[in-house]
Structures are given as C-alpha cells and as structure tokens.
Amino acid sequence: VAMNILPKKKWHVRTKENVARVLKDEENARLEAEKEQGRILKAESESRLALLRQQASSKYHGEVGTQRSEHINLFSNFENKTKNKDASEEKADEQKNWEIKVGYLKQLGQGSSELSADKPWYQKTPG
Numbered sequence: 001v002a003m004n005i006l007p008k009k010k011w012h013v014r015t016k017e018n019v020a021r022v023l024k025d026e027e028n029a030r031l032e033a034e035k036e037q038g039r040i041l042k043a044e045s046e047s048r049l050a051l052l053r054q055q056a057s058s059k060y061h062g063e064v065g066t067q068r069s070e071h072i073n074l075f076s077n078f079e080n081k082t083k084n085k086d087a088s089e090e091k092a093d094e095q096k097n098w099e100i101k102v103g104y105l106k107q108l109g110q111g112s113s114e115l116s117a118d119k120p121w122y123q124k125t126p127g
Helices: 016-060 085-102
Strands: none
C-alpha cells in the first residue's frame, strides 16, 4: 500500500492553497508591470509634448532655435564676383611661359635626345 501523504504537507507545490497563492502573485506582478509601463509611456509623452510646445513657441515668437538646417556661406560675396576674362587669360599665359622657362612644365617629348640636333657625349660614336 502506497502512502500518499504529500498532499497533506503545507509546502507541497500542487496543493490548492499554494496554486491559488502563485496565481494571485503572478496577477499582482502583471498589474505592477502594467502600471510601470503606463508611467513610462506617460512620462515619455509629456516630455515629447513639452519639447514640441517649446519649439512651437520659439518659432511663433521669432526666436532662433538651437538647430539650423541651412548652410552659412561666409565667402558668398567673393564667389559671386566676375573676373576680367582677358586679364586672367593673360596671367595664365605668363605663368605657363615662366614654368616652361624655369623647367617646371615640360611638353611631351621635350628634353628627349631624339628631337635635338646635337647628341650627348654618351650617344656619339667615337671616330
């Protein structure tokens, strides 16, 4: 004969009182979580609303906000000036002639021994 004394113990998990207590504790935990979530949502919506009201009032009163979306060009008056086209071409030609004279600017094939009339000493044949 098996002795079934477990249901009579107070600490047993499957007793009606313990099952009811667990269900009640789970329901209380769920309600607390819902309350906390509601408080979080309310706080977020209030902060969003306050920010929107502040932005709207600053736009209404003509105040400048902290965020600017347009680009500020400090040199627009210098960029829009038109230059004398002839003078700029003349200056560019002078610069090019000076670079050729100094040796900065070389044309294709310039400086090769094939185009010059006299050859360097190492290409001359002895004789």
